[in-house]
Amino acid sequence: MLQDILLILGFGYFGGEFARRLKIPPLIAMIFAGIILGNQVTNLLSNDILQSADDLRVIAVVIILMKAGLGLDRQKLKSQGSVALRLGVLPALGEAIAVSILAVIFLDFDWVTGLLLGCILGAESPAVIVPGMLRLKSLGWGVKKGIPDAILTGSALSDVLLLLIFSLLMGLLTSDGNSLEWQWLPLQFSGQIIGGVVIGWLASKSLVWLIVKQKLTQNILQETMVTGCLALFLVIMSEKYHFFSGYLAVMSTGFFLIEFSSPLARCLRNGFDSLWQVAQIFLFVLLGATIPLNVLGSSFTKGLIIIIFGTLIGRMAGWYLSTWKSNWNQKEKLFLLAGNSAKATVQAAIASIPLAQGIRGGEEILAIAALSILVTAPLGAWAIPTFAPLLLTKGEVDPTKVSVDDHVILLSAIDDSPLTTPVLKKTAEIARRSNAKVIVLHIIDDSQNNNLENLKEKINTLLADINHQVLIVEGVITEEILRVSQEFQVKEIIMGKRGHKNWHELLIGSVSQTVLESSPIPVIIVEH
Incomplete structure (x- = not known):
């Protein structure tokens, strides 16, 4: 695998830097580097690394969610009231419902399979949204009203909700139909959220006790390693015991660390920033390498219509209801189209499951999910920094909540x-x-x-x-x-x-x- 690692890091890094100098988001070059290296073009990457792609993506997502938690601001979230919570439910559900209706019309899916596709497409990408929002916070865009914090929190909650519904639908489609218990969905959703927050609180308390009070570590590298291992452990345990969301627990851990030990949070923020520089290369290159280009052709036009109208109708309706009677102005509400639409990691992780389980329409689901990544991930990475100065108000940066990209x-x-x-x-x-x-x-x-x-x-x-x-x-x-x-x-x-x-x-x-x-x-x- 040494050759695979060299190819991924080499092509990903230099491709990203070349794109950056052309004022193009680096992840675009990384995704296309993965497409070129994958088995559908040059076949330079071995099957071993491609089979490990899901595990490597989990590690990358853990890093980015810890970064997100360490960048949240409790006061800004409190000032938003219920906006962040509504952003975690309404846009995702709106898009999922709109996509399911379109899938029934254009793809001749049944309603359950259509909603399954809606859950996949409605999930938001932490790999695109988290760096984008943290970058806005470091520059001060939208921080006065806590807009980046609301988007970060809403994005995490929406993924928890849609993954829950996805698992219920998969249970229905792969069994005799008795496993779909919709009446328990609100309880499961609430339980996953509460469990994730409580586990995150306990994990952050444990980290403060080990690192600050017991002085288990001697430098930032060791502090980051211990925290990263605990975060990965939470995700692994959540896959075995489904009473809490592991990803939400990771994000909550970072959030509570700011409250319990700001100096430790600042050190970890720098440590995870460094880890992300490497993790994002693996994440996006392997994402590109596993996109099934060969199944895109037949579903391209219909898939594009579903993606566009699902966003413009379903998600925009959810955005409107989420920010209704809030202190957001029209420009700030419009920014959600740029800042809250990108898809990548969740789609890459679960889009192939229906096909692997033999569900009818699995190939179309996989192809449309891949298309959503190719369209929305680069577009979102470009739109967030481009439209923020046009639609958001610049405020004072709080260096205690986010790493400030500043050369001394x-x-x-x-x-x-x-x-x-x-x-x-x-x-x-x-x-x-x-x-x-x-x-x-x-x-x-x-x-x-x-x-x-x-x-x-x-x-x-x-x-x-x-x-x-x-x-x-x-x-x-x-x-x-x-x-x-x-x-x-x-x-x-x-x-x-x-x-x-x-x-x-x-x-x-x-x-x-x-x-x-x-x-x-x-x-x-x-x-x-």
């Missing part, structure tokens, strides 16, 4: 005095902790005889492992420090209390004092 830049203002070495050492210390880039600023004028070569050599020695840029300018010291800090949007200024030798003519510390009083960003003063 430090400004180190130096001269040729003995303070240069301690200033550079302090700069290097801070830069290593925050993985920051450093702008080294040296200010000269015509009256000075600066030994720039020795200064540059000292900078390169002390900042050898730091991404840095040396900037030599002429002008008034305080003015240039403030100008450069604003131009490069630096996060901190590091400087000596007594700077350039000409500063000695001024009051001791007057330059650093002026910068401290004038700078809108933090200033670190280094003394002998």
Whole structure:
């Protein structure tokens, strides 16, 4: 499998980066990389890796749901009232019903099989929606009203509901019909939700006890590994004991960790962000490799009509009812079309089950599910960041609830005095902790005889492992420090209390004092 892993990571990563530079969502390139590598085009991937695709997808979904939980904001969800809950029920049911009606008309399905297709198509993709919503939160779009949080929570609840109905319908279609007990559906749905939340609460308490109180781990990597193993254990147990939703339990674990230990949640957020960089490649490449292209042809037109009208009629009706009498304006309601329609992981996981069980229409179900992935996953990944600035209002980002994609830049203002070495050492210390880039600023004028070569050599020695840029300018010291800090949007200024030798003519510390009083960003003063 080493060759398979190399092909998946190589084609997936470089394809994704190529797409990113073309301003195309990377997952599109990853899906097409999987199609090319799969057994329907080049057949470069072995059957072993393809047979393991479902298990690898589960791992990827666990990672993305933990990221979602660690990014939820309790206050924003509370302010939304019942909107998030309604988003978890009404759009999914609306689409499922609309699809079932269309399937009866266009595919000559019976009502039960049509509803089975509706459950498959109505499920939302955490692999597309979660990164998209977390990205919006990191940029501030819609955060004032908690729109990304409501979509994240609603998406998780809707998948739980449709998977429950799907399992009931499969029981009916593969037995004598006595297993379909609709009267128990509300109780089962409520039980799965309550069980998932309670198990998530217990899991988060256990993690805090093990990691924070017992200090079982020593670094972020170990904390992420322990948390990831527990999350995967929850999913495995939920498949054996059906009284709770494992995926909801994973998401709840991340949510409660923010409440119980914000420092641990912040560390885990960074750890799972790193894991997702690799997991998403496997998820989308293997998704592309397992899409049955050979069965798409005969159902393409009818399938496309079902997908489009199921979304435009059923899902939009659900969106309208979900946001009725809420504080969402018309533009924000319209954003749901872009932010809440993508399908990928759930369809890939369950669409082949009806065919494997010998249910009539199984091939059409599999083909239309594959078509929904090819159409809505790339479209959703593109539409979320494209329409958010047009339809949502930008608010203040809460860095305690989401990872902020922000490159730290430090400004180190130096001269040729003995303070240069301690200033550079302090700069290097801070830069290593925050993985920051450093702008080294040296200010000269015509009256000075600066030994720039020795200064540059000292900078390169002390900042050898730091991404840095040396900037030599002429002008008034305080003015240039403030100008450069604003131009490069630096996060901190590091400087000596007594700077350039000409500063000695001024009051001791007057330059650093002026910068401290004038700078809108933090200033670190280094003394002998």
